[in-house]
Amino acid sequence: MKAHELVMQWVTDELSAGRLNIGDHLPSERSLAETLEVSRGTIREALRVLEALGSIRSSTGSGPQSGTVITAAPEQALSLALNLQLATSQVEHHHVFEMRLLLEDWAVRNSEPEHADPEHPDWMKAETLLDMMDQPGLSVIDFLNLDAQFHVALSKAANNPLASTLMDAMRTAIEGHTVERAKALPDWEATSARLRSEHRAILEAARHGRADAAADLLKEHISGYYAETAG
Numbered sequence: 001m002k003a004h005e006l007v008m009q010w011v012t013d014e015l016s017a018g019r020l021n022i023g024d025h026l027p028s029e030r031s032l033a034e035t036l037e038v039s040r041g042t043i044r045e046a047l048r049v050l051e052a053l054g055s056i057r058s059s060t061g062s063g064p065q066s067g068t069v070i071t072a073a074p075e076q077a078l079s080l081a082l083n084l085q086l087a088t089s090q091v092e093h094h095h096v097f098e099m100r101l102l103l104e105d106w107a108v109r110n111s112e113p114e115h116a117d118p119e120h121p122d123w124m125k126a127e128t129l130l131d132m133m134d135q136p137g138l139s140v141i142d143f144l145n146l147d148a149q150f151h152v153a154l155s156k157a158a159n160n161p162l163a164s165t166l167m168d169a170m171r172t173a174i175e176g177h178t179v180e181r182a183k184a185l186p187d188w189e190a191t192s193a194r195l196r197s198e199h200r201a202i203l204e205a206a207r208h209g210r211a212d213a214a215a216d217l218l219k220e221h222i223s224g225y226y227a228e229t230a231g
Contacts, residue, residue: 057069
Protein backbone atom coordinates (compact mmCIF):
# COMPACT_ATOMS: atom_id res chain seq x y z
CA MET A 1 0.00 0.00 0.00
CA LYS A 2 1.35 3.46 -0.96
CA ALA A 3 2.02 6.01 1.76
CA HIS A 4 -1.02 8.20 1.07
CA GLU A 5 -3.23 5.10 0.82
CA LEU A 6 -2.03 3.95 4.23
CA VAL A 7 -2.80 7.33 5.79
CA MET A 8 -6.12 7.59 3.94
CA GLN A 9 -7.12 4.14 5.16
CA TRP A 10 -6.34 5.17 8.72
CA VAL A 11 -8.39 8.37 8.34
CA THR A 12 -11.26 6.39 6.78
CA ASP A 13 -11.23 3.88 9.63
CA GLU A 14 -11.21 6.68 12.21
CA LEU A 15 -14.11 8.46 10.49
CA SER A 16 -16.11 5.23 10.24
CA ALA A 17 -15.55 4.52 13.93
CA GLY A 18 -16.62 8.04 14.90
CA ARG A 19 -13.27 8.89 16.42
CA LEU A 20 -12.74 11.60 13.77
CA ASN A 21 -15.19 13.90 12.03
CA ILE A 22 -15.04 16.35 9.13
CA GLY A 23 -13.42 19.51 10.46
CA ASP A 24 -11.31 17.71 13.06
CA HIS A 25 -7.54 18.11 13.20
CA LEU A 26 -5.30 15.18 12.39
CA PRO A 27 -2.70 14.17 14.98
CA SER A 28 0.82 15.56 14.59
CA GLU A 29 3.21 14.08 12.03
CA ARG A 30 5.19 12.47 14.87
CA SER A 31 2.07 10.89 16.38
CA LEU A 32 0.87 9.59 13.00
CA ALA A 33 4.31 8.21 12.18
CA GLU A 34 4.38 6.32 15.47
CA THR A 35 0.81 5.05 15.05
CA LEU A 36 1.35 3.83 11.49
CA GLU A 37 4.97 2.77 12.09
CA VAL A 38 6.37 4.78 9.18
CA SER A 39 8.83 7.65 8.94
CA ARG A 40 7.79 11.28 9.33
CA GLY A 41 9.02 11.85 5.77
CA THR A 42 6.53 9.26 4.58
CA ILE A 43 3.77 10.99 6.54
CA ARG A 44 4.66 14.37 5.00
CA GLU A 45 4.58 12.88 1.50
CA ALA A 46 1.20 11.27 2.20
CA LEU A 47 -0.25 14.51 3.57
CA ARG A 48 0.83 16.41 0.44
CA VAL A 49 -1.00 13.89 -1.73
CA LEU A 50 -4.12 14.00 0.46
CA GLU A 51 -4.14 17.80 0.38
CA ALA A 52 -3.94 17.75 -3.42
CA LEU A 53 -6.89 15.34 -3.43
CA GLY A 54 -8.95 17.69 -1.27
CA SER A 55 -9.13 15.26 1.65
CA ILE A 56 -7.30 17.55 4.09
CA ARG A 57 -6.27 21.17 4.42
CA SER A 58 -2.96 22.19 5.96
CA SER A 59 -2.06 25.65 7.22
CA THR A 60 0.69 27.08 9.39
CA GLY A 61 0.41 29.48 12.29
CA SER A 62 -1.66 29.25 15.44
CA GLY A 63 -5.34 29.13 16.23
CA PRO A 64 -8.22 26.78 15.35
CA GLN A 65 -7.63 27.05 11.59
CA SER A 66 -3.98 26.01 11.75
CA GLY A 67 -2.65 22.49 11.45
CA THR A 68 -4.03 19.67 9.30
CA VAL A 69 -7.82 19.56 9.10
CA ILE A 70 -10.02 16.89 7.50
CA THR A 71 -12.08 18.51 4.72
CA ALA A 72 -13.17 15.54 2.58
CA ALA A 73 -13.76 17.56 -0.62
CA PRO A 74 -13.71 14.75 -3.21
CA GLU A 75 -14.94 17.04 -6.00
CA GLN A 76 -11.44 18.58 -6.10
CA ALA A 77 -9.81 15.26 -7.01
CA LEU A 78 -12.66 14.27 -9.33
CA SER A 79 -12.47 17.61 -11.14
CA LEU A 80 -8.69 17.28 -11.55
CA ALA A 81 -9.03 13.76 -12.97
CA LEU A 82 -11.83 14.80 -15.32
CA ASN A 83 -9.94 17.80 -16.65
CA LEU A 84 -6.86 15.65 -17.26
CA GLN A 85 -9.09 13.27 -19.22
CA LEU A 86 -10.45 16.18 -21.27
CA ALA A 87 -6.95 17.51 -21.91
CA THR A 88 -5.83 14.17 -23.31
CA SER A 89 -9.01 13.83 -25.41
CA GLN A 90 -10.07 10.65 -23.65
CA VAL A 91 -13.27 12.48 -22.69
CA GLU A 92 -14.95 14.37 -25.51
CA HIS A 93 -17.67 17.01 -25.56
CA HIS A 94 -20.47 14.54 -26.27
CA HIS A 95 -19.43 12.56 -23.19
CA VAL A 96 -19.89 15.67 -21.03
CA PHE A 97 -23.25 16.30 -22.72
CA GLU A 98 -24.47 12.75 -22.08
CA MET A 99 -23.35 12.75 -18.45
CA ARG A 100 -25.01 16.10 -17.83
CA LEU A 101 -28.30 14.81 -19.18
CA LEU A 102 -28.06 11.71 -17.01
CA LEU A 103 -27.16 13.46 -13.75
CA GLU A 104 -29.14 16.68 -14.03
CA ASP A 105 -32.34 15.08 -15.30
CA TRP A 106 -32.27 12.50 -12.50
CA ALA A 107 -31.48 15.07 -9.79
CA VAL A 108 -34.30 17.45 -10.71
CA ARG A 109 -36.80 14.66 -11.34
CA ASN A 110 -36.03 13.23 -7.90
CA SER A 111 -36.24 16.46 -5.93
CA GLU A 112 -36.83 15.93 -2.24
CA PRO A 113 -40.23 17.13 -0.92
CA GLU A 114 -38.55 19.93 1.04
CA HIS A 115 -37.44 21.45 -2.28
CA ALA A 116 -41.08 22.13 -3.11
CA ASP A 117 -40.65 25.20 -0.87
CA PRO A 118 -40.00 28.11 -3.29
CA GLU A 119 -37.83 29.77 -0.64
CA HIS A 120 -35.53 26.77 -0.11
CA PRO A 121 -31.89 27.95 0.14
CA ASP A 122 -30.85 25.95 -2.94
CA TRP A 123 -33.46 27.73 -5.07
CA MET A 124 -32.55 31.11 -3.60
CA LYS A 125 -28.89 30.49 -4.48
CA ALA A 126 -29.90 29.47 -8.01
CA GLU A 127 -31.98 32.65 -8.37
CA THR A 128 -29.06 34.78 -7.18
CA LEU A 129 -26.87 33.22 -9.87
CA LEU A 130 -29.51 34.00 -12.51
CA ASP A 131 -29.69 37.59 -11.31
CA MET A 132 -25.92 37.83 -11.71
CA MET A 133 -26.23 36.46 -15.25
CA ASP A 134 -28.59 39.36 -16.10
CA GLN A 135 -25.83 41.92 -15.59
CA PRO A 136 -25.20 43.93 -18.78
CA GLY A 137 -21.79 43.61 -20.36
CA LEU A 138 -21.05 40.22 -18.80
CA SER A 139 -18.40 38.38 -20.80
CA VAL A 140 -19.14 35.01 -22.38
CA ILE A 141 -16.70 33.31 -20.02
CA ASP A 142 -18.18 34.93 -16.90
CA PHE A 143 -21.72 34.16 -18.07
CA LEU A 144 -20.95 30.51 -18.67
CA ASN A 145 -19.09 30.24 -15.35
CA LEU A 146 -22.30 31.36 -13.61
CA ASP A 147 -24.28 29.05 -15.90
CA ALA A 148 -22.25 26.06 -14.70
CA GLN A 149 -22.75 27.09 -11.06
CA PHE A 150 -26.50 27.34 -11.67
CA HIS A 151 -26.64 23.79 -12.99
CA VAL A 152 -24.67 22.54 -9.98
CA ALA A 153 -27.17 24.29 -7.70
CA LEU A 154 -30.05 22.50 -9.48
CA SER A 155 -28.37 19.14 -8.92
CA LYS A 156 -28.65 19.57 -5.15
CA ALA A 157 -32.43 19.16 -5.32
CA ALA A 158 -32.29 15.39 -4.87
CA ASN A 159 -30.28 15.67 -1.63
CA ASN A 160 -27.96 12.98 -2.96
CA PRO A 161 -24.43 14.00 -1.90
CA LEU A 162 -22.79 11.75 -4.49
CA ALA A 163 -24.79 13.25 -7.36
CA SER A 164 -24.08 16.80 -6.25
CA THR A 165 -20.40 15.98 -5.69
CA LEU A 166 -20.13 14.57 -9.21
CA MET A 167 -21.84 17.67 -10.62
CA ASP A 168 -19.56 19.96 -8.63
CA ALA A 169 -16.56 18.04 -9.93
CA MET A 170 -17.88 18.44 -13.47
CA ARG A 171 -18.43 22.19 -13.07
CA THR A 172 -15.09 23.21 -14.60
CA ALA A 173 -15.55 20.72 -17.42
CA ILE A 174 -19.09 21.99 -18.06
CA GLU A 175 -17.84 25.57 -18.18
CA GLY A 176 -14.99 24.68 -20.52
CA HIS A 177 -17.33 22.59 -22.65
CA THR A 178 -19.87 25.41 -23.06
CA VAL A 179 -17.23 28.10 -23.63
CA GLU A 180 -15.53 26.03 -26.32
CA ARG A 181 -18.82 25.43 -28.11
CA ALA A 182 -19.83 29.10 -27.81
CA LYS A 183 -17.20 29.87 -30.45
CA ALA A 184 -19.59 28.46 -33.07
CA LEU A 185 -22.36 30.94 -32.21
CA PRO A 186 -23.10 33.73 -34.69
CA ASP A 187 -25.09 35.87 -32.22
CA TRP A 188 -24.11 35.44 -28.56
CA GLU A 189 -26.54 38.12 -27.35
CA ALA A 190 -29.51 36.25 -28.82
CA THR A 191 -28.30 32.95 -27.42
CA SER A 192 -27.63 34.33 -23.95
CA ALA A 193 -31.11 35.91 -23.87
CA ARG A 194 -32.64 32.54 -24.74
CA LEU A 195 -30.54 30.75 -22.12
CA ARG A 196 -31.57 33.22 -19.42
CA SER A 197 -35.23 32.75 -20.29
CA GLU A 198 -34.88 28.96 -20.22
CA HIS A 199 -33.07 29.09 -16.88
CA ARG A 200 -35.91 31.12 -15.35
CA ALA A 201 -38.52 28.68 -16.63
CA ILE A 202 -36.60 25.67 -15.28
CA LEU A 203 -36.17 27.26 -11.86
CA GLU A 204 -39.79 28.39 -11.70
CA ALA A 205 -41.03 24.85 -12.34
CA ALA A 206 -38.51 23.22 -9.98
CA ARG A 207 -39.08 25.51 -7.02
CA HIS A 208 -42.85 25.04 -7.20
CA GLY A 209 -42.68 21.26 -7.10
CA ARG A 210 -43.21 20.57 -10.81
CA ALA A 211 -40.18 18.28 -10.95
CA ASP A 212 -41.03 16.40 -14.14
CA ALA A 213 -41.81 19.62 -16.01
CA ALA A 214 -38.56 21.17 -14.78
CA ALA A 215 -36.58 18.10 -15.86
CA ASP A 216 -38.17 18.15 -19.32
CA LEU A 217 -37.32 21.84 -19.70
CA LEU A 218 -33.79 21.13 -18.48
CA LYS A 219 -33.24 18.38 -21.05
CA GLU A 220 -34.50 20.65 -23.84
CA HIS A 221 -32.23 23.42 -22.56
CA ILE A 222 -29.06 21.30 -22.51
CA SER A 223 -29.86 19.55 -25.80
CA GLY A 224 -30.75 22.86 -27.46
CA TYR A 225 -27.42 24.47 -26.60
CA TYR A 226 -25.55 21.37 -27.75
CA ALA A 227 -27.43 21.37 -31.10
CA GLU A 228 -27.06 25.12 -31.61
CA THR A 229 -23.32 25.02 -31.06
CA ALA A 230 -22.65 21.81 -33.00
CA GLY A 231 -21.13 23.99 -35.75
